[in-house]
Amino acid sequence: MLYLHRQAGPGSSNGEIRITQRELSQMVGASREGTNRELRNWEQRKWLKLKRAGLVVLAPEALTRLVATES
8 A cells, every 4th residue: 555655656646555455455365355454444543544545645644654563
């Protein structure tokens, strides 16, 4: 997701990524249901906001920290 956020570039300064949960789950090799659960968890933490056919990254630094601790 951070890759997609960075690829959106300066034209998408609001952090919006146009992707469905199905597409995202296929990219990461997880079920759509599992992906939805994790996205809802991140939404509760105010790291992102889910939208129809996409999401808005609110806290890219928090997601960067998450990736760093997982590696």
